[in-house]
Amino acid sequence: AQRVTQPEKLLSVFKGAPVELKCNYSYSGSPELFWYVQYSRQRLQLLLRHISRESIKGFTADLNKGETSFHLKKPFAQEEDSAMYYCALSGLGAGGFKTIFGAGTRLFVKA
């Protein structure tokens, strides 16, 4: 079965410090993985997707199939990065192709 686990509900770091938001997944096939972000009072939006291997707002995420992980990283956190982050997996499940989300990690960047 598909499963996405974000072990940290809350992550608090100081401005300028490195940040890593953890995401582990369970899926038997080749997954498509994403990170979504929800800033305060804004709608959920796509941050990045693993197939494009891009860096958005300084964030990167590498798919590690051996560890079944897709951790989100940024070398120097900014206050404006404070938001809710969701890891998501798209894949073929029992009910068809679907996308499921982790429970989310709230990132708080302190001045």
Add this chain to the structure above:
Amino acid sequence: GAGVSQSPSNKVTEKGKDVELRCDPISGHTALYWYRQRLGQGLEFLIYFQGNSAPDKSGLPSDRFSAERTGESVSTLTIQRTQQEDSAVYLCASSPQTEAYGYTFGSGTRLTVV
């Protein structure tokens, strides 16, 4: 349209009443999802439409919940005989046929059952 539009943005209803939530996806997006987000929790998958295929209803929590979609356009999520535990933000998202591009979300409908 320019984005995914959901209406109403807020809905307060009495326990036992039926409610209908609407989602207008981005034109040309064949995939449409409904999710539920309870306060302080993650996104819970409800139902998925992809083109003219039969919808994946595996996430609907009970038979009080149903959803329809007209072709590749508007979708409505109906909750009958609402209960207090139905209170949540209901999110709609759409994507092009290839999910690899990710989804565009609406701003959600905040449902409060009193």
